[in-house]
Amino acid sequence: MPGSLNRREFLKSVGLAGAGVTLASSGVAEAAASNNKPNEVPYRYWWVKYQDKPTIEIDWKQVQRFKEWKTTRGSLSEYRSDMYGEGFHKKLNDLSSRNKKNWEANAVSGYTTKDVAFKAAAGYGRPTMTFMGPQKTSTPEERGVPRYEGTPEENSQIIRAAARHLGASSVGFVELDTNTTMKLIYDEQPNGDKRKIRFENIDVGYETDDKLAIPDKARYAIVFSVQMSGETMQRGPTLTGSNTTGLSYTRLWLTLAQMHEFIHGLGWQSYGTPRSNGLGIYPAMATMAGLGEMSRLNRVITPQYGPMVRFTFLLTDLPLAPTKPINFGVMEFCKHCKRCADLCPSKSLSFDTEPSWEVQGQWNNPGHKAYFENSVTCRNYWSQVGTNCGICFAVCPYTMDDEATIQKIWKATAATTPAFDSTVTRIQNAAFPAELGKPIKSPESWWENENMPEYGINTMRGGRKL
Amino acid sequence: MFWFIIGIILGCILMWVISQVRSGTFKATWYQWVLGVLAVASALFGIQNYQGFISGLEPIAAKYSLTLYGGIAVVLALLTWLIPILTRAIGNKKDKEVNNAAS
Numbered sequence: 001m002p003g004s005l006n007r008r009e010f011l012k013s014v015g016l017a018g019a020g021v022t023l024a025s026s027g028v029a030e031a032a033a034s035n036n037k038p039n040e041v042p043y044r045y046w047w048v049k050y051q052d053k054p055t056i057e058i059d060w061k062q063v064q065r066f067k068e069w070k071t072t073r074g075s076l077s078e079y080r081s082d083m084y085g086e087g088f089h090k091k092l093n094d095l096s097s098r099n100k101k102n103w104e105a106n107a108v109s110g111y112t113t114k115d116v117a118f119k120a121a122a123g124y125g126r127p128t129m130t131f132m133g134p135q136k137t138s139t140p141e142e143r144g145v146p147r148y149e150g151t152p153e154e155n156s157q158i159i160r161a162a163a164r165h166l167g168a169s170s171v172g173f174v175e176l177d178t179n180t181t182m183k184l185i186y187d188e189q190p191n192g193d194k195r196k197i198r199f200e201n202i203d204v205g206y207e208t209d210d211k212l213a214i215p216d217k218a219r220y221a222i223v224f225s226v227q228m229s230g231e232t233m234q235r236g237p238t239l240t241g242s243n244t245t246g247l248s249y250t251r252l253w254l255t256l257a258q259m260h261e262f263i264h265g266l267g268w269q270s271y272g273t274p275r276s277n278g279l280g281i282y283p284a285m286a287t288m289a290g291l292g293e294m295s296r297l298n299r300v301i302t303p304q305y306g307p308m309v310r311f312t313f314l315l316t317d318l319p320l321a322p323t324k325p326i327n328f329g330v331m332e333f334c335k336h337c338k339r340c341a342d343l344c345p346s347k348s349l350s351f352d353t354e355p356s357w358e359v360q361g362q363w364n365n366p367g368h369k370a371y372f373e374n375s376v377t378c379r380n381y382w383s384q385v386g387t388n389c390g391i392c393f394a395v396c397p398y399t400m401d402d403e404a405t406i407q408k409i410w411k412a413t414a415a416t417t418p419a420f421d422s423t424v425t426r427i428q429n430a431a432f433p434a435e436l437g438k439p440i441k442s443p444e445s446w447w448e449n450e451n452m453p454e455y456g457i458n459t460m461r462g463g464r465k466l
Numbered sequence: 467m468f469w470f471i472i473g474i475i476l477g478c479i480l481m482w483v484i485s486q487v488r489s490g491t492f493k494a495t496w497y498q499w500v501l502g503v504l505a506v507a508s509a510l511f512g513i514q515n516y517q518g519f520i521s522g523l524e525p526i527a528a529k530y531s532l533t534l535y536g537g538i539a540v541v542l543a544l545l546t547w548l549i550p551i552l553t554r555a556i557g558n559k560k561d562k563e564v565n566n567a568a569s
Contacts, residue, residue, distance in 0.1 A: 231523050400522065400524060400527075401518075401521070401522030401523075401524070402518075402522075403517075403518035403519070403521050403522050404514070404515040404516075404517075404518025404519045404522065404524075404527070404528075404531065405511065405514050405515060405518065406511075406515050406518075406531060407518070430530065431524075431526065431527040431530050431531075432524065432526070432527060433526060449523070458522075
């Protein structure tokens, strides 16, 4: 009978109320109600700490918006001419073509006809890259319904869910700030385009022959990664090894185009790069979004996949909840572990214990304390081997899968107790032997594994739970 | 399934050991229990790491981990077995010396 409780019912209700109070005060009830913490990238190991600033030191006053074409992707011939004299660039390019031709003719491991065909196949299917997305899907307006509306947290959640399903391995968000993160947007686009990128007080963005105009309101960046195959990269520096680079770019640009379409279909605007590696500095945006930490590679290392990722991002006016930078001990670990620098065939990576404010050349963007690399000598080696190298990625201890418990233990130790970093490095060197300038595993052996997971990647890495 | 079978095997062994201890056939000191548990834990850790590295296509690391943790498990198991024998032998020797001295 409602309103009258017998002794047993009374005690039961008191017990339940007590349990409720206890759970609520400990935050368990809140966690049970929502698995997603809106300001964090979900499914992380416990040793990944979230903090307001990234582990890399940044002097935002010194940071200027960079011209992408000043990287070695855009100005390699100029840098080579300055460093080695006129004609060197052509000589190396000729050497690259000649080597590849000879090696294929002589069926050199990693450069055989099947490797050449395979590399070309991995690069096929990339969509045409556009500033405002393909815009082939209908908008809510065209469908006669209002546009999608949600809180920044809800928007972040659906964007993350969609991006993950479309092939992104991790997704984070940055809200652009004029004095800080907006400086990570390129001043000018890559070579062959060199268009200026400008933010304007306009309702809809536009592009001209010399400018990409982004509305001020499109200040939310969706930063995401696509996982690369460590198993494949261990066959570098060969065409077999670099296949994962080609394939991940194909997947990256496809996911980017699909995310444009998703946002368009929700009734909001999105802006991305119309040219490979444009719009902004991907590793910097990924660091600010909490997808990983900068490292000795002068690239991002993620908690889940190590350095085996490619990043890109797009800007949108759909309000999103920013995710925080993370710290899982990488910058400290890199001070002791110089495995990538030791095994770099062109010795292009820094051997300094501490990161530096001093850049190595005009290809680096000053204003942050990093392990700046000699990008020209790195590219020279690429020319010799006829493809991108990837050895530094392949030998990084964080690249190795962490199905083995000991891998999780050392990562947790590196994140919490840097005193053991040197010991961990020695163990890693013994457990994962590698020789200078040689693939870790035979390129030919790659073809023997017919049971490789799709795209050569383990999508359950990094403590992900379904 | 693999760990389920390992669990059943370990459970059976544990039940047998307990039954032996209860019946008085086998006497175990506290440190034998500790060493035995550590030996089993090390063996399981070695097997898990071996499996993990093999699934990650890292056979060298797999062999290292199995050798290292398997080796530790074997040493600990030997100690569990040998310590009482050695202690008894030393005790017997001392008793003999005391007896000899007394006579």
